[in-house]
Amino acid sequence: MTLRITCPHCGTREIDEWVHGEIPVVPDDITDADDRDVDRAYFHNNVEGVVREAWFHLYGCRRWVTLERDTRTDAFQ
Amino acid sequence: MNEFWEAKVKLQWAELGSSYDVVIIGGGGHGLATAYNLAVNHGITNVAVIEKDYIGGGNSGRNTTVIRSNYGKPEPVRFYQRSLDLYRELEAETERWVMHDERGLWWLAHTEAGRRQERSRAAINQAFGADTTFVEPEEIGRLIPGINLDADGEFPITGASFHAGGATARHDRVNWAFAEGAMRAGVTIVQGVKVTGLTLDGDRVVGVQTDKGDVAAGTVVGAVGGHATTIASMANVRLPIRTHPLQAFVTNHYEQTWDAIVASNDLGFYVSQTARGEMLGGSHIDPQPSYSRRSDHHFINEIARRIVALFPFMGNLRVLRQWTGICDMSPDYTPIMGYTSAPGFLITTGWGTWGFKAIPAGGEAMAQLIANDETPELIAPFSIERFANDRTLADRGSSGTH
Ligand SMILES: Cc1cc2nc3c(=O)[nH]c(=O)nc-3n(C[C@H](O)[C@H](O)[C@H](O)COP(=O)(O)OP(=O)(O)OC[C@H]3O[C@@H](n4cnc5c(N)ncnc54)[C@H](O)[C@@H]3O)c2cc1C
Ligand SMILES: [Zn+2]
Numbered sequence: 001m002t003l004r005i006t007c008p009h010c011g012t013r014e015i016d017e018w019v020h021g022e023i024p025v026v027p028d029d030i031t032d033a034d035d036r037d038v039d040r041a042y043f044h045n046n047v048e049g050v051v052r053e054a055w056f057h058l059y060g061c062r063r064w065v066t067l068e069r070d071t072r073t074d075a076f077q
Numbered sequence: 078m079n080e081f082w083e084a085k086v087k088l089q090w091a092e093l094g095s096s097y098d099v100v101i102i103g104g105g106g107h108g109l110a111t112a113y114n115l116a117v118n119h120g121i122t123n124v125a126v127i128e129k130d131y132i133g134g135g136n137s138g139r140n141t142t143v144i145r146s147n148y149g150k151p152e153p154v155r156f157y158q159r160s161l162d163l164y165r166e167l168e169a170e171t172e173r174w175v176m177h178d179e180r181g182l183w184w185l186a187h188t189e190a191g192r193r194q195e196r197s198r199a200a201i202n203q204a205f206g207a208d209t210t211f212v213e214p215e216e217i218g219r220l221i222p223g224i225n226l227d228a229d230g231e232f233p234i235t236g237a238s239f240h241a242g243g244a245t246a247r248h249d250r251v252n253w254a255f256a257e258g259a260m261r262a263g264v265t266i267v268q269g270v271k272v273t274g275l276t277l278d279g280d281r282v283v284g285v286q287t288d289k290g291d292v293a294a295g296t297v298v299g300a301v302g303g304h305a306t307t308i309a310s311m312a313n314v315r316l317p318i319r320t321h322p323l324q325a326f327v328t329n330h331y332e333q334t335w336d337a338i339v340a341s342n343d344l345g346f347y348v349s350q351t352a353r354g355e356m357l358g359g360s361h362i363d364p365q366p367s368y369s370r371r372s373d374h375h376f377i378n379e380i381a382r383r384i385v386a387l388f389p390f391m392g393n394l395r396v397l398r399q400w401t402g403i404c405d406m407s408p409d410y411t412p413i414m415g416y417t418s419a420p421g422f423l424i425t426t427g428w429g430t431w432g433f434k435a436i437p438a439g440g441e442a443m444a445q446l447i448a449n450d451e452t453p454e455l456i457a458p459f460s461i462e463r464f465a466n467d468r469t470l471a472d473r474g475s476s477g478t479h
Contacts, residue, residue, distance in 0.1 A: 002373045002374050002375045003365075003373065009182055014375070015365070015373075015375065016375050017366070020364050020365040020366075022319075022366070027315070033466050035465075038464060038465045039099060039315070041464075042317040042408050042464040042469075043315050043316065043317045043464075044306070044316070044317065044318060044319045045306075046305070046306040046316070046318055046319050046320055046366060048304065048307045048320070051366075057102075064397075071366060071367050071368050071369070072368050074367055074369045074371065
């Protein structure tokens with residue numbers, strides 16, 4: 001089954017209507033400004049578990065929606 | 078090599094001990110080849126490979142088995158050419174039949190920009206030791222059976238690079254060949270044991286914790302494919318990796334011999350024929366990061382449409398099986414190998430959708446690094462330091478799909 005995402009504005013739609021957006025979070029213990037830039041540019045939390053992320057409903061209402069998903073199962077919370 | 082020899086493959090499973098010189102987490106091709114090289118070429122045999130499922134149960138047993146060295150940057154071309162050469166010798170080296178089949182790989186262009194890219198690929202390949210030439214459309218039409226050169230007017234072919242060294246090999250047999258050779262040389266390989274933590278002494282990694290007990294180690298290697306971030310975080314090492322699903326499929330048996338391996342960047346797919354006669358195809362990663370190995374219809378719909386435009390005969394075939402692996406994608410589509418900020422903890426990752434071809438050279442280089450405690454020149458450009466040092470090796474146009 002194709003993954004489906006429920007939009008608060010449009011209802012449940014298939015994933016190909018959506019664009020995924022990572023919400024980058026640079027860890028607080030990286031304090032040097034350059035190091036924070038490198039981390040933001042290249043590094044990822046890549047969570048194996050529940051992650052908060054942004055989805056853009058491109059072929060729908062064209063709005064960003066923030067959702068939580070378990071990356072082990074793709075179940076939206 | 079023949080079936081009688083193959084019947085003699087004998088995997089000797091041992092019990093997991095409590096202390097090793099080297100513990101390798103992950104029994105995929107990279108972990109197994111590293112263990113094999115340590116034991117066979119460096120005499121380091123007090124080694125354990127710890128696999129949570131079964132060996133080759135990750136991407137090394139799920140890939141589409143394309144072997145090639147036609148990359149777009151000097152450092153990767155050299156490295157993958159080394160691996161391609163090692164694959165040529167793998168049957169003699171391991172005395173096991175891995176169904177290595179060198180048949181050449183076509184990389185099609187459908188635009189002017191694509192044509193320029195394939196021309197420059199051929200030039201860079203020739204300069205750094207890979208056998209690739211540029212080919213005009215008329216010749217492509219003569220040499221690839223069943224191809225529709227104007228692709229229904231949608232994606233007309235404007236040229237291709239032909240990589241004569243392009244090959245395939247049976248993935249399971251490659252994994253087993255390395256596993257068996259490592260076991261024969263004294264390596265302990267265990268299945269069904271999951272690493273749940275790393276034992277730290279300050280910053281230094283001194284062992285692994287598993288669901289079957291703790292194991293001390295002089296050196297720990299993370300070779301866990303899509304789970305790289307999870308393992309590295311246990312050593313407080315942060316990676317530039319995102320884990321994305323990659324899907325593939327095979328059709329039912331196609332009765333003709335179809336000897337080519339064909340890839341297209343613009344259309345985002347590649348296809349070859351398996352030894353069983355199935356047509357085997359794959360595409361890009363799924364756009365969202367995920368650790369789920371579920372397959373979907375969206376992938377098949379998309380790829381089928383594009384493949385049939387180019388190869389109308391495939392419209393008469395049926396999809397028989399479809400599956401998914403989770404890929405450790407690096408930001409520049411180039412591997413990340415070697416030391417980390419945690420002493421005693423090494424990684425081999427960033428293999429994404431392209432690491433099967435790299436198994437022999439990856440294992441060789443990681444074993445050299447461990448044995449000599451020095452990064453071999455061949456993989457020095459692949460160090461994780463390259464991101465902070467602004468020395469990335471962006472090569473998506475060569476690694477995006479296979
Ligand atoms: C559909 C698909 C097609 C592909 N096609 C090609 C191709 O044509 N050519 C090519 O060169 N590459 C291809 N690739 C990429 C290639 O398969 C991989 O890059 C390569 O197999 C990676 O090998 P590995 O040993 O690093 O990882 P894997 O083979 O994934 O092995 C990692 C192992 O670690 C184990 N593990 C994970 N966590 C733990 C833990 N906590 N404890 C113990 N064990 C653990 C896993 O179970 C797994 O067996 C493809 C990949 C996919 C998914
Ligand atoms: Zn919407």
